[in-house]
Amino acid sequence: MSKVVTTYHQRIAQEKRALILTAATALFLELGYDRTSLARIAERSGVSRATLFKQFPSKAALFDAMVTEAWSTADEEDPPPAGNIVDGLTTIGRRYAELLSRSQMTDLFRIVIAELPRFPELADAQFSHGKMPYFESVRGYLLAEHEAGTVRVEDVDLAATQFLGMISNYVFWPALLVPGWEVSAERVAQVVDEAVRTIAARYAATGPGSSTVD
Numbered sequence: 001m002s003k004v005v006t007t008y009h010q011r012i013a014q015e016k017r018a019l020i021l022t023a024a025t026a027l028f029l030e031l032g033y034d035r036t037s038l039a040r041i042a043e044r045s046g047v048s049r050a051t052l053f054k055q056f057p058s059k060a061a062l063f064d065a066m067v068t069e070a071w072s073t074a075d076e077e078d079p080p081p082a083g084n085i086v087d088g089l090t091t092i093g094r095r096y097a098e099l100l101s102r103s104q105m106t107d108l109f110r111i112v113i114a115e116l117p118r119f120p121e122l123a124d125a126q127f128s129h130g131k132m133p134y135f136e137s138v139r140g141y142l143l144a145e146h147e148a149g150t151v152r153v154e155d156v157d158l159a160a161t162q163f164l165g166m167i168s169n170y171v172f173w174p175a176l177l178v179p180g181w182e183v184s185a186e187r188v189a190q191v192v193d194e195a196v197r198t199i200a201a202r203y204a205a206t207g208p209g210s211s212t213v214d
Helices: 003-031 038-045 049-055 060-072 085-100 103-115 120-147 157-169 173-177 187-202
Strands: none
Touching: 003 060, 003 103, 038 049, 038 060, 038 157, 060 103, 060 120, 060 157, 085 173, 085 187, 103 157, 103 173, 120 157, 120 173, 157 173, 157 187
8 A cells, every 4th residue: 555545544533433432422421430331422523333343443542532632732742851850841831831822721621520420541541641631741741840950849749730820820710610611821821931930940949948858
């Protein structure tokens, strides 16, 4: 099979995958996770059942894909280099704000919250396949900065939580709970900048706040 034909089939498969994920998200929100069948998702997305089952043999596999898609970034394999905490955290903070601003992220959390009493495994999937891998990447960056001598932190888990929390508490959680909540690009930039300045000041390599990693 030629490279052109292979590329074409890959593109078609990606397009169908996107249609399936969009349809699944809409149906989970409309009907709930339990009442949504794979057959109904295939019908809504306009793909055959065989195509859907080939990519997603179960609803659990489909939901895992939704989580991965929501948390994916184009440059996730290219973390900022250690050496400049302000530049590095600014890159991470802007990336995080962009992730939280995606409609599929809000939809994902709404599905998990609505279905949590009956399907706690959805929350487990969201945490283990989405939130934690992203958190670990931020934690790893802060640890690299510590090892480079740029910052001194006593608890990298806490520092990562503090940084991400300062952004999500303004950018994401109100949007999840308050209809029509919007934050301008200028305000998002300000929120990220303030979070960066706070972490950089708190964990400066010199000064009364400096200490060692546990």
